[in-house]
Amino acid sequence: MAANPMTQFEVYRIGPEIKVGAFDISFTNASLFMIISSLAILIIFNLGSKKSSMLPNKLQLLAELSYSFVSKMISDTAGSKAKPYFSFIFSLFMFVLFCNMFGMIPYTFTVTSHIIVTFMLASFIFIGVTIIGFIKHGFGYLKLFVPSGVPVVLLPLIVVIEIISYLSRPISLSVRLFANMMAGHTMMKVFGGFVISLGIVGGWLPLSFSVALTGLEILVAFLQAYVFAILTCIYLNDALNLHH
Amino acid sequence: MIKKIFFQLIFFNLFFIKEVFAAESGGMPQLNPEFWISQIFWLILTFGILYIVLSKIILPKISTNLESRKSQIQENIEAAEKQRENSESKLKEYNDIILKSKLKAKDIFKDTREKVLKDINKKNETLDKQIDEEIKKAEQEIQLLKKSAPDKINKIAIETSSELIKKLIGTEVNNSSISAIVDDLSKKNGDKYYGN
Numbered sequence A: 001m002a003a004n005p006m007t008q009f010e011v012y013r014i015g016p017e018i019k020v021g022a023f024d025i026s027f028t029n030a031s032l033f034m035i036i037s038s039l040a041i042l043i044i045f046n047l048g049s050k051k052s053s054m055l056p057n058k059l060q061l062l063a064e065l066s067y068s069f070v071s072k073m074i075s076d077t078a079g080s081k082a083k084p085y086f087s088f089i090f091s092l093f094m095f096v097l098f099c100n101m102f103g104m105i106p107y108t109f110t111v112t113s114h115i116i117v118t119f120m121l122a123s124f125i126f127i128g129v130t131i132i133g134f135i136k137h138g139f140g141y142l143k144l145f146v147p148s149g150v151p152v153v154l155l156p157l158i159v160v161i162e163i164i165s166y167l168s169r170p171i172s173l174s175v176r177l178f179a180n181m182m183a184g185h186t187m188m189k190v191f192g193g194f195v196i197s198l199g200i201v202g203g204w205l206p207l208s209f210s211v212a213l214t215g216l217e218i219l220v221a222f223l224q225a226y227v228f229a230i231l232t233c234i235y236l237n238d239a240l241n242l243h244h
Numbered sequence B: 001m002i003k004k005i006f007f008q009l010i011f012f013n014l015f016f017i018k019e020v021f022a023a024e025s026g027g028m029p030q031l032n033p034e035f036w037i038s039q040i041f042w043l044i045l046t047f048g049i050l051y052i053v054l055s056k057i058i059l060p061k062i063s064t065n066l067e068s069r070k071s072q073i074q075e076n077i078e079a080a081e082k083q084r085e086n087s088e089s090k091l092k093e094y095n096d097i098i099l100k101s102k103l104k105a106k107d108i109f110k111d112t113r114e115k116v117l118k119d120i121n122k123k124n125e126t127l128d129k130q131i132d133e134e135i136k137k138a139e140q141e142i143q144l145l146k147k148s149a150p151d152k153i154n155k156i157a158i159e160t161s162s163e164l165i166k167k168l169i170g171t172e173v174n175n176s177s178i179s180a181i182v183d184d185l186s187k188k189n190g191d192k193y194y195g196n
Helices: A029-048 A057-080 A080-103 A113-144 A152-167 A170-203 A205-241 B004-019 B033-169 B175-194
Strands: none
Touching: A029 A057, A029 A080, A029 B033, A057 A152, A057 A205, A057 B033, A080 A113, A080 A170, A080 A205, A080 B033, A113 A152, A113 A170, A113 A205, A113 B033, A152 A170, A170 A205, B033 B175
16 A cells, blocks of 8 residues: 555565575565665766876766765864774765665665664664774773763762763664654655645645655755764764763 | 535545555554564675775775875976976076176276276377477477577668668668667667567
């Protein structure tokens, strides 16, 4: 039923069922769009980096602008120490951005609208950042939970709050992206359904809403990818430069 | 008529709203764990490949492209700077040369002026000398003439006085006695007549 705004998030198997032990790793529509997004990124950036001309063509300009954009974002938020993690953050940003953007095309599947995908990304970032923090600072990394300049009386409370906020990072990071994507796509679907049900006479208002929402959703798709990447940078900054 | 259709549409839509919100009963497909393992597997696979290809092949290329462009621009700027410095030093040299040549020209002018002045002075001097000599010669001649003049005058005086005496008295007078008188007179009054 097309009118159901949630059917667009359904995952279904494409091709045969593949099982490894007890795990079902069948190729699904989600896998398809992950591969499409990655391939699109690889193709665009490969074409954009192929030849080095003094005056870049459009694709090269795109690749170089995104490179310097991400590079500037990382150096602004996490400093020069974050340079080794540049390619990870770049691929993360591009992956999330392309998944979001491919989700904006009608009849496609939005990979990032699934909590399991965003949660995997966020928990990988969380675990990675924690490991980096402990490698760089040893047990001194625990000082992150003890902010300086706090009265001793308040310290137990603050430490508890800091620990909770630290542990909730993967959840907040993943839920932010997932909820934004899901809410936006659901809303567009709902307005699309209104257009159909109100017909040629009453459908114009929800249609105009739908158009406006599409613009908004494209903005959100970019913004959420940016937020995801910049929060990763901020977490990385905490781990690399212990300021507390 | 249109109004009627509009209200009819809105009214009949109420029947379809149940179908519009039918999803509520199904819940969110995201929370269905059936394909979670599959999604995790494919996410790790695709993102891993993406990360490896980007970090090992593509990003270094973009980075070198950017670096080479930057360095080329830097080189060009440096070359331009060098050329500017060169041209400035050339300009300085040129100015120096002009200044030097101006000084030289002044010197030459001065020298030639002095030379010319010297020449003129020399010529003036020689001319002066010549003129002086001429004057001296003329004076000597005049002196000579002056010296010889009284004798001639005396002779004339003697001759005229002898002629006068002859005519007046009718007798010959000895020339020598007349010349003795004339000499005497001229010696007495020579200063008066010749300014010596």
